[in-house]
Amino acid sequence: MKRKLKLTITKIYRQTMITPTIFRAACPVCRCEVQTLTPREAARILQIDEMAFDRLVADGYVHAALTVGGYPRVCKNSLLR
Numbered sequence: 766m767k768r769k770l771k772l773t774i775t776k777i778y779r780q781t782m783i784t785p786t787i788f789r790a791a792c793p794v795c796r797c798e799v800q801t802l803t804p805r806e807a808a809r810i811l812q813i814d815e816m817a818f819d820r821l822v823a824d825g826y827v828h829a830a831l832t833v834g835g836y837p838r839v840c841k842n843s844l845l846r
Contacts, residue, residue, distance in 0.1 A: 792840040794828040801838035804829070810844055 792799045802810070807827070808818035822829045828840035 788838060790830070790832070790838055792828050792842070793830055795840060795842055800841045801830075802841055802844075804837055804839055807839040807841075807844055 788801050789798055790801050791797070792801075804815060804818055804822075808815045811818065811821075813821075818827070821827045822837075822839070826843075828843040829837050830840075832838055
């Protein structure tokens with residue numbers, strides 16, 4: 766009689782993010798100084814495309830604000846919630 770062998774394979778993903786510059790700014794929602802990211806960096810962390818990320822910002826799931834120069838920056842704390 767043959768024995769059946771049960772095999773379980775688990776994949777673990779590890780992602781390291783390297784940001785060339787750390788930009789800190791006051792988040793209007795968190796009301797504290799936080800590290801901010803570009804929308805592209807934030808989308809890469811969440812592993813989604815930039816258009817899907819823009820919808821998250823528009824729906825209020827992620828905090829984002831414009832810099833003085835008009836560039837969007839994303840609150841890193843809102844990504845981790």
